[in-house]
Amino acid sequence: MNDPDSRRSPAPSGAAATPWTSRAWPWARLHVRLARAAAVLAAAARSSSLVVPLLLAAATASAQPAPATVRMSAEPVADGIWFVQGESAMGSAANQNFISNAAFIATPEGVVVIDALGSPPLAERLLALIRERTRAPLRWVVVTHCHADHIYGLQVLQAAGARIVAHAGCREYLASDTARLRLEASREELFPWVDEETRLVVPDRWIGDKGDEADLVLDLGGRPLRIRHAGPAHTPEDLIVFDEKSGVLFTGDIVFRGRVPFVGQADSRRWISALDRMLQWQPRILVPGHGPLSHHPAEDLALTRDYLKFLRQAMGEAARNLEPFEEAYARTDWSRFAALPLFAAANRMNAYNTYLLMEHEGE
Numbered sequence: 001m002n003d004p005d006s007r008r009s010p011a012p013s014g015a016a017a018t019p020w021t022s023r024a025w026p027w028a029r030l031h032v033r034l035a036r037a038a039a040v041l042a043a044a045a046r047s048s049s050l051v052v053p054l055l056l057a058a059a060t061a062s063a064q065p066a067p068a069t070v071r072m073s074a075e076p077v078a079d080g081i082w083f084v085q086g087e088s089a090m091g092s093a094a095n096q097n098f099i100s101n102a103a104f105i106a107t108p109e110g111v112v113v114i115d116a117l118g119s120p121p122l123a124e125r126l127l128a129l130i131r132e133r134t135r136a137p138l139r140w141v142v143v144t145h146c147h148a149d150h151i152y153g154l155q156v157l158q159a160a161g162a163r164i165v166a167h168a169g170c171r172e173y174l175a176s177d178t179a180r181l182r183l184e185a186s187r188e189e190l191f192p193w194v195d196e197e198t199r200l201v202v203p204d205r206w207i208g209d210k211g212d213e214a215d216l217v218l219d220l221g222g223r224p225l226r227i228r229h230a231g232p233a234h235t236p237e238d239l240i241v242f243d244e245k246s247g248v249l250f251t252g253d254i255v256f257r258g259r260v261p262f263v264g265q266a267d268s269r270r271w272i273s274a275l276d277r278m279l280q281w282q283p284r285i286l287v288p289g290h291g292p293l294s295h296h297p298a299e300d301l302a303l304t305r306d307y308l309k310f311l312r313q314a315m316g317e318a319a320r321n322l323e324p325f326e327e328a329y330a331r332t333d334w335s336r337f338a339a340l341p342l343f344a345a346a347n348r349m350n351a352y353n354t355y356l357l358m359e360h361e362g363e
């Protein structure tokens, strides 16, 4: 099971083992590389006059990531805004890690991208979709949070000229062993979409540096985009972006739609209050980090909020009563959420992490 958002979740019994404990992967990758090389050599042998150019092409091709082939289309959100919607699934080589959303805004002074998707080839596809709509320069990428499915495409957008802004809460994570191990695991699970060429990109500009938590307003030719630190919620570093002109709010993973949220190490109490605070802007449309657009923000926040409240209530009661997690989990009636996508993959870990959090809150 690939768990792209995971940073350091301990596994309760019955959950999948942490993927980087696998030892088989280097051989699998070597096998794929050898198969590729053999195919190129066989083609060369069939046409001896082409041997040298083909070998040169093979050498070049081996350094190029495979182009993403998933279905991706840029859907209009509002005037000058589009988004791409990833699948409601765990990241895998089969879905090419296209499991999160990204968006772009064409301002009078260039393009601002929200999140970079979960691999360089996906970001290349996103870039091609941007180029179909505007030739204006890329100015910024706003990173809503530093989970793998939102940042592994950054290198492509940076190379295309964008500067990257994120919350300072990402800084420590990006420099950590956890981030390095996560990337190594992804190079295994998501190969060839994430490979040795994929790297962690350090943002160019930080919000929240030295405790300065003021909103950053990017005013690009009279279209102000307000970027606010809304964490700690889903992660310590959550940023949300509000386009005042259109009333579109980009929420990152503070809002999940159409699937069970990924809770990880989140501070769910603050997450719930961040959901409520977001509505003070009276957004017209929400672009969530996962799932479809919302034209009814207050109603569509409800799934994330209700789920978090339910987890806190059920696991909080168990923690207060010193009831073991396994018993509490087994006796909880999950039927309200059990039909949602990713329930089986995410709910147990979410409940376990919330149980630990509630134990801690109760201390």
Ligand SMILES: [Zn+2]
Pocket: 005, 100, 147, 149, 150, 253, 289, 290
């Ligand atoms: Zn995500």
